[in-house]
Amino acid sequence: MASNLKRRRHSRIKREMKNKNSKQGHSELIPDIEKEIEDTFELIDEDGDGRISKQEMVKAASLLGFNPTSEDADAMIKMADADGDGFINCKEYCAMMSQNYTTKDQEKQALQKAFQTLDKDGDGFLSTDELRTALQFNSDITDDEIDIFFMDADKNGDGLIDYTEFIESTLCVSLF
Template structure:
């Protein structure tokens, strides 16, 4: 794996962990309900970071157990379902901000049977969606560190600049070669989509 990819992944994790702490106090209008839920899931889960690949049965079981613990915390009345009011209340109790409208939207987005509540399976789907959103935020932060200001893409010059800041001096030709490996449309730069593909 090219060094620039490893550094980008480290930068994404570092930037995201510090920015997600800062975002905990933002208003609902500045972040989505799923982002709020993802941060809440991290606060309530005993593990710091989840392994998204869940490569072993024990890891998958631990992940399910962690989600069950979070679900049980949200399910204040113990009926096996989470209502929008319970969701909003739990987020508020843990110091987050989630309006009732946002709580209703979050529940509605994963409510497969249309009863206006989340059972455990539906809750798992909501948490998976929030994790995907978090990954996308991490990638956006990392991409922003490497992109040419305002251009919406990583150019050989912007890649060279960022690598130099990280103590890894490369020539423009080296940077062009790195970009070529993941430049799917051959335009000589990396779009966010190409960067996302590279990082997965």
């Protein structure tokens, strides 16, 4: 009987996700991400009532290494609680998480575009010359500072900055 209830709830979650995406005009999420969102909702919703309580939210946040106060938990619930009932239902959770994934995708695309713009020769790497050219607009930055930025970003010491080194560098944070 418990597995039958879980299957019905899982089917309801999938329907709510599809309805949310079609009604709100969100782009379809990759099926693996959609499944991941559904699975996390089920994990957080420990009592299986189809909604996340303040206590369940605090426990989930604690498991992730956070130590939310009661006020923090109230703020988290309020942020996603569209119907104002004091809980996060599956539809609200999916909407909130879909927004997070969309924002991350947009940030990733912006960083890729920035890297491609700086990579003048299109070889997939930034050289010191490309970096110097990009930073010439700011006369306050010295050649020594550019060299320091470059050495900091070039983690493998090959004299070039690849995309991964770029996004993990203080250079990227400084520029964007």
